[in-house]
Amino acid sequence: MTLSQQQYTLEILDRAHMLNCHPISTPIDTSSKLSARDGTPFSDPSLYRSLAGALQYLTLTRPDIAYAVQQICLFMHTPMTSHFQLIKRVVCYLKGTSHYGLQFFRSLSHGLLAYSDADWASCPNKRKSTSGFCVFLGSNLVSWSSKRQPTVFRSSAEAEYITVANCIAESCWLR
Incomplete structure (x- = not known):
């Protein structure tokens, strides 16, 4: 479909x-x-x-x-x-x-698989990070997001950590 x-x-x-x-x-x-x-x-x-x-x-x-x-x-x-x-x-x-x-295929797998990434301090004006994630149910993309974070992070590790947390929250909601 x-x-x-x-x-x-x-x-x-x-x-x-x-x-x-x-x-x-x-x-x-x-x-x-x-x-x-x-x-x-x-x-x-x-x-x-x-x-x-x-x-x-x-x-x-x-x-x-x-x-x-x-x-x-x-x-x-x-x-x-x-x-x-x-x-x-x-x-x-x-x-x-x-x-x-978006293409949806019949899938034998029903597991959730998620990917996330963050671009630390990518906004040239406010130095805020941009983050994004996508979540697959089997082989089908079911959720995705790309947004600028509301706060300035101190490090790239912090930006990645917050992005992963958002991705996990979305995955838990989908589950």
């Missing part, structure tokens, strides 16, 4: 006026970090917020864009032109992957 939002993805491309854009292979450039003060203020903040919200909804069936959308949502209050470039990058990625979705 596949859960797909292909039609909704095409509507996002249309709303962004990017139906004819060239697809790219990744939703985000991980080598650069966006700052709240990058660039000049974006001319249409309501378009930014509308597209960010649409992309947030799309993450229900597209965990591959969860981190990029989390980064986009950090700047919804005062979007800059460089932040809108990230939206455009994600939309270009969606152009080539509009058929993607």
Whole structure:
């Protein structure tokens, strides 16, 4: 069984006026970090917020864009032109992957398997960490998260520890 939002993805491309854009292979450039003060203020903040919200909804069936959308949502209050470039990058990625979705397979295993990771002090403005996890039931992805942590951690070990704790809490809830 596949859960797909292909039609909704095409509507996002249309709303962004990017139906004819060239697809790219990744939703985000991980080598650069966006700052709240990058660039000049974006001319249409309501378009930014509308597209960010649409992309947030799309993450229900597209965990591959969860981190990029989390980064986009950090700047919804005062979007800059460089932040809108990230939206455009994600939309270009969606152009080539509009058929993607969540696939569920019959699985003999019913065990939970979870993975987590943290990027210590990755926010250039506030030095907060970004964390994420995904949980599989058998071979099927059933839960995932990507978010900026609410506090500043003293070390990468602390950031990883808190991320693992969040992942375990989600796994316990699923169990």
